[in-house]
Amino acid sequence: MKDLHHLLGMTMLELTALAESLGQPGYRGRQIADWIYKRNVSSIQEMANLPAAFRERLESSARLYRSRVAGSSKSADGTTKLLLELEDGQRIEAVLLPYEDRVSVCVSSQVGCAAACAFCATGMGGFCRNLKSGEILDEVLTLQREIPRRISHVVFMGMGEPLLNYDSVMAAVKILNGEMGIAMRHITISTVGITPGIERLAKEHLQLTLAVSLHAPSDSLRRELIPLARRYPLDKLISACRDYANTTGRRVTFEYILIQGVNDSPSHAAELALLLRGVLAAVNLIPYNAVPGLDFKRSSDAAVRKFRRVLEERGITVSQRAERGRSVSAACGQLRRRAAE
Ligand code: SAH
Numbered sequence: 001m002k003d004l005h006h007l008l009g010m011t012m013l014e015l016t017a018l019a020e021s022l023g024q025p026g027y028r029g030r031q032i033a034d035w036i037y038k039r040n041v042s043s044i045q046e047m048a049n050l051p052a053a054f055r056e057r058l059e060s061s062a063r064l065y066r067s068r069v070a071g072s073s074k075s076a077d078g079t080t081k082l083l084l085e086l087e088d089g090q091r092i093e094a095v096l097l098p099y100e101d102r103v104s105v106c107v108s109s110q111v112g113c114a115a116a117c118a119f120c121a122t123g124m125g126g127f128c129r130n131l132k133s134g135e136i137l138d139e140v141l142t143l144q145r146e147i148p149r150r151i152s153h154v155v156f157m158g159m160g161e162p163l164l165n166y167d168s169v170m171a172a173v174k175i176l177n178g179e180m181g182i183a184m185r186h187i188t189i190s191t192v193g194i195t196p197g198i199e200r201l202a203k204e205h206l207q208l209t210l211a212v213s214l215h216a217p218s219d220s221l222r223r224e225l226i227p228l229a230r231r232y233p234l235d236k237l238i239s240a241c242r243d244y245a246n247t248t249g250r251r252v253t254f255e256y257i258l259i260q261g262v263n264d265s266p267s268h269a270a271e272l273a274l275l276l277r278g279v280l281a282a283v284n285l286i287p288y289n290a291v292p293g294l295d296f297k298r299s300s301d302a303a304v305r306k307f308r309r310v311l312e313e314r315g316i317t318v319s320q321r322a323e324r325g326r327s328v329s330a331a332c333g334q335l336r337r338r339a340a341e
Pocket of ligand 1: 115117119120121156157158159160161162190191192193211212213255257286287288289290291
């Protein structure tokens with residue numbers, strides 16, 4: 001069997017070239033892109049303004065792959081988490097987060113994850129494979145069907161490490177921005193701190209938002225929480241973040257999960273402030289979501305307030321993640337694990 005083109009994942013330019021190679025005028029490419037990325041169809045047959053004969057021709061040389069919704073859960077605040085089954089039977093999670101002023105989605109970039117963070121549910125299952133750009137876009141398009149408002153924000157904070165699947169993630173980002181019209185500033189790549197990936201991203205000169213999962217102010221503690229951090233020491237990581245901010249003019253977000261008795265003391269906060277001195281940064285404090293089978297607990301509200309105050313007294317911009325979707329097991333990897341059990 002000859003290789004079929006995967007339409008989902010192709011840019012308008014690539015679709016134009018494909019249409020032309022099949023003897024059609026170039027504008028068919030734009031029409032196909034609109035059907036896929038704007039009208040969110042699941043099949044070539046639905047592309048009503050293409051001549052029937054061309055649809056047949058397209059069917060024989062290309063396919064429009066879409067995932068299957070294998071499970072979903074919705075909480076009262078509208079947060080909806082989908083379990084999506086891919087063509088090879090692998091399952092990933094994607095989450096819809098509607099707010100008053102925006103509709104955000106949280107997508108996975110890999111099946112499983114190699115980082116093996118001590119506190120994370122996805123890490124427990126190990127790494128399976130990278131997602132293709134079309135599979136990432138499918139997550140967004142499938143979530144879009146859950147809500148009449150348009151998705152305005154995309155965060156790569158689902159399963160996997162986006163900077164270890166760089167090419168597919170960037171191909172998806174370009175289509176999210178171009179063909180789907182989502183502002184670059186509204187796309188966030190969250191990384192465990194892959195320094196070379198951050199350096200490469202800075203060279204793209206995009207207005208993307210970079211978020212770095214710091215979770216500890218020292219190498220020793222960070223390595224306990226994030227085994228992969230052994231390869232990326234803090235001095236080089238922070239310096240890559242400083243360069244990213246300087247090159248792009250964009251403030252870098254540092255994510256910090258507060259775990260009781262592990263990384264949440266006022267002295268950790270003071271050390272963190274020192275580490276980020278001179279970096280155009282914001283710290284995003286995240287309440288830890290307990291993972292069944294792991295001993296970590298979230299910090300008390302009082303500890304969070306104190307941690308925040310120490311940072312702010314030292315001039316650091318702090319935000320706190322509004323907690324959403326706890327009832328839908330919205331923490332990284334939890335729905336997939338539950339379904340697997
Ligand atoms: N690999 C990327 C993105 C995936 S996770 C990264 O590490 O940034 C997105 C964020 O959720 C990361 O900051 C991650 O550390 C955090 N996270 C993972 N498990 C969590 C949990 N149980 N509770 C709260 N945050 C968690």
